[in-house]
Amino acid sequence: MRISGLADASGVAVATIKFYLREGLLHPGVATSATQATYDDSHVRRLRLIRALTGPVGLSVQQARAILELVDDPGHDLYSTLGRAVGALPPTTTAADAADPDPYPRARAALEALEQVYDPRFPAVAQLETALAAAEDAGLPISPERLLAYGRTLRELAAYDLERMPPEPRAAVEYTVLGTALYEPVILALRRLAHQDVAARLDLGQ
Amino acid sequence: MRISGLADASGVAVATIKFYLREGLLHPGVATSATQATYDDSHVRRLRLIRALTGPVGLSVQQARAILELVDDPGHDLYSTLGRAVGALPPTTTAADAADPDPYPRARAALEALEQVYDPRFPAVAQLETALAAAEDAGLPISPERLLAYGRTLRELAAYDLERMPPEPRAAVEYTVLGTALYEPVILALRRLAHQDVAARLDLGQ
Numbered sequence: 001m002r003i004s005g006l007a008d009a010s011g012v013a014v015a016t017i018k019f020y021l022r023e024g025l026l027h028p029g030v031a032t033s034a035t036q037a038t039y040d041d042s043h044v045r046r047l048r049l050i051r052a053l054t055g056p057v058g059l060s061v062q063q064a065r066a067i068l069e070l071v072d073d074p075g076h077d078l079y080s081t082l083g084r085a086v087g088a089l090p091p092t093t094t095a096a097d098a099a100d101p102d103p104y105p106r107a108r109a110a111l112e113a114l115e116q117v118y119d120p121r122f123p124a125v126a127q128l129e130t131a132l133a134a135a136e137d138a139g140l141p142i143s144p145e146r147l148l149a150y151g152r153t154l155r156e157l158a159a160y161d162l163e164r165m166p167p168e169p170r171a172a173v174e175y176t177v178l179g180t181a182l183y184e185p186v187i188l189a190l191r192r193l194a195h196q197d198v199a200a201r202l203d204l205g206q
Numbered sequence: 207m208r209i210s211g212l213a214d215a216s217g218v219a220v221a222t223i224k225f226y227l228r229e230g231l232l233h234p235g236v237a238t239s240a241t242q243a244t245y246d247d248s249h250v251r252r253l254r255l256i257r258a259l260t261g262p263v264g265l266s267v268q269q270a271r272a273i274l275e276l277v278d279d280p281g282h283d284l285y286s287t288l289g290r291a292v293g294a295l296p297p298t299t300t301a302a303d304a305a306d307p308d309p310y311p312r313a314r315a316a317l318e319a320l321e322q323v324y325d326p327r328f329p330a331v332a333q334l335e336t337a338l339a340a341a342e343d344a345g346l347p348i349s350p351e352r353l354l355a356y357g358r359t360l361r362e363l364a365a366y367d368l369e370r371m372p373p374e375p376r377a378a379v380e381y382t383v384l385g386t387a388l389y390e391p392v393i394l395a396l397r398r399l400a401h402q403d404v405a406a407r408l409d410l411g412q
Contacts, residue, residue, distance in 0.1 A: 045345065052344035078410040086398060091391075107395075116403035124402070128395035135388045138258035139251065140381070142392060149366050150389075151396055153359050158400035160355050162408065178346045180398060183356075185297075185337035186348060187397070188390050189313075190357055192292060192330035194364035195386070197322035202368065204284040 003029075006039040010047035017047065023061065025050055025068055049174060057181040058090055067177055074169035081169075082176045083122055089181050093126035106132040113144060114151040209235075212245040216253035223253065229267065231256055231274055255380060263387040264296055273383055280375035287375075288382045289328055295387050299332035312338040319350060320357040 006029075007014045020026040026046055029037030049071070053064040070085045096103030104120060107128040111118045118125060135142055142150070161179055165172050212235075213220045226232040232252055235243030255277070259270040276291045302309030310326060313334040317324050324331060341348055348356070367385055371378050 048343070048345045052340070056340040056344075079405055079408075082405060082410070083402060086401070110396075111399060114403075116399060117406040118399055118402055122399070122402055124395045124398035128392065128399060131388070131391035131395055134258070134262040135384075135392065137254070138262075138384050138388055139254045140384045140388060142389070146366075146370075150363065150393060151400070153363055154393065154396045155400040155403065157356065157359055158397060158404045160352075161401065162404045164352075175346070176401075178341075178344050180401070182337070182341045182344055182346060183348070184394050184397070186334065186341065187356060187360065187393070189330045189334035189337055190316075190360045191364060191390070191393070192386065193317060193322060193324055193328070193334060194357070194361040195292070195367065195382075196289060196324055196328055196330070197320075197361065198364045198368045199285055199288060200323040202285075204288070 001039050002036065003039065006043055006047070009044045010051070012047045012051060020047070020050060023065070025061070025065060049178070052178060052182065056185075063088065071170055071173045071177070074173050078169055078172060081173060083119065085173050085177050086180050087123045089177065091127060093123045093130070096120075096126065104129040106136070110142075110147050110151070113147060114155070116151075116155075207245050208242065209245065212249055212253070215250045216257070218253045218257060226253070226256060229271070231267070231271060255384070258384060258388065262391075269294065277376055277379045277383070280379050284375050284378060287379060289325065291379050291383050292386050293329045295383065297333060299329045299336070302326075302332065310335040312342070316348075316353050316357070319353060320361070322357075322361075 001009065003014055003017060006012075007017060010017075012020075017026065021028060026043060029039040029043065031037045050064060050068070053059045053067060054061060059067070066088050067085055070081050070088075074081045102108065104125050107125045108120075110128065110132065111125075132142055161183075165175055207215065209220055209223060212218075213223060216223075218226075223232065227234060232249060235245040235249065237243045256270060256274070259265045259273060260267060265273070272294050273291055276287050276294075280287045308314065310331050313331045314326075316334065316338065317331075338348060367389075371381055
């Protein structure tokens with residue numbers, strides 16, 4: 001298809017497609033003349049990914065580029081690549097003070113209680129620390145019992161997600177990034193709606 | 207305690223406490239003279255709640271006021287009050303076009319598949335619709351099978367949360383608001399860390 005067809009198929013404006021081509025975020029089409037090129041489904045797919053990252057996921061073009069580079073070149077250590085790709089998603093966390101021997105005490109205790117393997121450089125560790133501290137500050141700390149209930153349930157869901165990860169490395173990075181960022185709002189909305197359903201079946205007084 | 211003691215106990219500056227008193231967000235202390243009053247644990251607790259709502263939860267003072275009014279006067283229909291209080295939390299959603307007979311088709315189908323009771327005016331329905339549409343747009347729609355896996359698991363967690371809701375209505379509203387808003391980031395961080403744990407135990411190639 002021509003660039004106008006690509007714009008129709010992807011819902012991305014021609015000027016924006018040209019910008020992504022210039023920036024190298026989108027791979028060139030096959031040149032059919034000095035001024036024209038032809039594009040295929042791989043371009044539609046890539047534009048969907050760029051649009052998701054810069055739209056609902058909320059990344060800048062530069063932040064999206066960092067993730068796209070990992071999709072394009074996952075390297076040989078897929079575990080590390082997936083960690084870096086997810087770590088590049090919001091929310092941003094500030095790096096720990098290098099002099100602090102135990103910068104995430106709440107998260108460390110929680111992950112030890114859950115017997116989970118983790119890398120303290122993974123931003124979700126700082127994210128968990130901040131979230132646990134905020135709950136504690138508000139006078140509603142996560143009890144050890146609740147931590148186990150939440151942690152075990154979420155680990156089941158994580159196993160479900162990973163069982164469905166495509167084997168091809170580039171597709172795996174794309175699946176992991178989008179499945180993390182785009183399914184998080186689904187999970188939060190489903191949780192609120194599950195609360196409503198459970199509450200509706202209780203006698204809370206009308 | 208005096209206002210300076212309240213500031214120490216709550217971590218909220220005296221000037222901010224005075225602002226909350228003037229705005230009626232914080233109940234007055236017991237006057238001990240024309241210019242002094244004494245405060246107790248109920249004030250510390252209230253300041254923690256205000257601080258959580260305007261800090262990590264990210265509400266403006268006016269938005270926090272709407273929730274505090276529901277905490278102070280839950281009325282007789284606790285189910286509806288809990289729904290309104292959670293509906294006042296971020297993310298904000300735009301109301302559906304009143305002329306549209308089916309404004310949330312994806313969310314409706316999902317909740318029907320999960321056999322959940324829901325009120326379409328509850329903002330989490332619009333939130334779910336937006337999240338499902340974004341996943342679809344990105345080429346990674348939530349499959350019916352995944353919806354059931356996520357929905358059933360989150361409903362178990364919701365039942366766990368509601369079993370622990372305090373019976374006293376004002377405490378119930380406070381628990382629901384803070385447990386919704388402050389535990390969401392905990393859940394998202396735990397999910398990312400569970401992915402890391404599951405991935406670490408797979409052979410992803412080093």
